[in-house]
Amino acid sequence: MMGFIWFWLVAVMIVGYVVLDGFDLGVGVLHLFLVRSETERKATLASIGPVWDGNEVWLLAGGGTLYFAFPLLYASAFSGFYLPLMIVLWLLVLRGVSLELRNHLDLGVWRSLLDGVFGLASALLAIFYGAALANVIRGVPLQPDGYFFLPLWTNWQPGVAPGILDWYTVIGGLVALVALTLHGALWLTIKVSGDLEQRARRIVTPLWLALAALTVISLIATIVVRPASLNNYYHYPVTFIVPVGVVASLAALWFWNRNAQPVKAFLASSVYLFFMLAGACWGVYPTLLPATTGAANDITLTRAISGPHTLSVGLAWWTFGMALAVAYVVFVYSRFKGKADAATVGH
């Protein structure tokens, strides 16, 4: 029971991270080719200025929760995905610093470089996150002692000894890139105004078409790479609500964006991200990290879960702390409600 609870608590933190940091990653990607002037760029960046570092806290809090609730999974996955995680860290550093620098310094030509770094790092992060999730679904070459080490690529085929990148995980990366860029575009339709708002709204259409196609491709690819991911769904047919939710949220997103209801469209996109992630989690549950080297090596919930005292101690403060955290988040977002104020960008 504790295992079930903590599995979904960690999943909730991951969803929280993807939905929140997702839009500022998307804005980072979009600002490269959507804005036409320095004023527009400032407005774009002001829309994420007060919140982006708070959004990244979800990654830290989620990582910490994973750490104490499933130490074996944390230790195994973090050392096994060593190289891509380090690259993610470098990208997070570059992204945060380039945003901070461009806001503080009037650097002339260097500013374009910083904007480029910020946009590129945002795009690569989205791709890496998608590829990471795809790696978890596909499985990794776990040894009996619970450890593995993945090179960045091998022969680009999912198999017994794959790399971080193969054709399947690249699809995962593209889904994440397009989904988060779309998510960011919808955020902009809420936060900016005028011509820029119109452009953000228009770019949703091609992104939506690409995302719909990629969603279908990724679902088919997942069934090909890991047929067992449908087992839970057949076992509990009611959970087919998840793919239905994916389709419904995509449709709602389209509809509300068309009708210029940006907040609702953004929420639909959040729901889409939630269902995609929940669907992936449910597809592997109760395995946490499948092994390509045989199911005996799988890291399962029961194998990875912490001791009972740890979890009951954890549940008490976690519930209290996250209630507080959600209150802060709601408070901050309500304070910065409405169109972003470009004048505040250079604090």
Added chain:
Amino acid sequence: MNAELIHRLHFAFTVTFHYLFPQLTMGLALLIVVLKTIALRTGLDKWDRAARFWGRIFGINFVFGVVTGIPMEFEFGTNWARFSRLSGGVIGQPLAMEGVFSFFLESAFLGLFLYGGNRLSKKMHWFSAVMVFVGSWISGFFIIVTDAWMQHPVAYARLPNGQFEVLSFWQLLLNPWGLLQYAHNMTGAVVTASFVMAAVGAFYLLEGRFLSGDADYCRMFLKVGVIAGLISTIVVIFPTGDLHGKYVARNQPAAIAAMEGLFKTETGAGIILMGQPNEETQQIDNPIVVNDALSFLIYGTTKAEVKGLDQFPRDQWPTTLPLLYYAYHIMAGLGTYFVLLMLGAAFLLWRGTLHRTRWVLWLLLISFPLPYIANTAGWMTAEIGRQPWLIYGLMRTSEGYSSMVSAGNGLFTLLGFMGLYALLGLLFTVLVYREISHGPEPKEKAAVAAD
């Protein structure tokens, strides 16, 4: 090169660089609250502008602290997997609590403090400064709890699979080692912030800027910096450093012997002020000693016996012993200098002559990097002193690193971090220097004045 050394250097390098930023933000958060409170009490706008100025510097440090801090949490898993697998149930808790209780709070209210100035009432703006302070100090607390458990494990049990688990939430948080270390460490952070603030005040004064009535920032910064500096430099030694040192002496006797360079057990042991530890001959070369002082400091009597390294088997001696000895002596030596400097500056401030005494202003200005060195040396003392243990008495460092990550892969990312952080250091210096040379006046006003 062996993998253990690479993983140790990896963590040591990234955490040392990281801690350059939080030590300022934690101390500065307190001083910003002081400035905001004066602004609220007096109603004078200049104190508010001063607080906003330091808020901008805080903001830059905060961002660099965040981006260099995220790698720290990852590295427990990436570089220290075997350690994390066994200890995650215990130290994963305070690390997760830091995120949940502190970072959400801190980032939320920092956003309000920095960006919400026009949207908030004065009281609310003051309140967000207080919450940033609370958040950053809670954050420090959970990190200390994590480290304290590795230094002095409490409230744990071992599961059949070897994993540690928490038995008591409160005992974990109220680990006596942690409380002492926290008090000592946070005062150390205030020392850094005070020195930085006093140095900026001295800088403006020496430059002849911001001297006049409603913008006499040089005097304001000097005053707050020197007063906070005097209090914190004393408290960091007595009682916090003193108590913490005594606790270390009782619980990690081998560490204290190595820190002090005490190879042989002595009754009435002296304190070595200077000298070079010689591991081959097991003595201190060129020593300058204060007789009986060590016995007195640890046990309160000059005749007490202090255990030397000869009392411990060689495989329990801290590894890299000379580095430990030097780190400790650098910390203690600088700490003594800080008190003397701040006593002198405070005396001149009280007499009203500090702003005219240029050589003291110069000393205040050029001394600002020293607390960074002292804080770093203090952490090195704690962490090298714990060796050869990763969890004191329970798990050796050689049993903790990620065995799947080869030395080559580890070195690849270590070099990557070194390159990236060198760049970061340069950019940071440029950003902060620009902010300081611009000064506390609002940007528009300064532009008008320049015309």
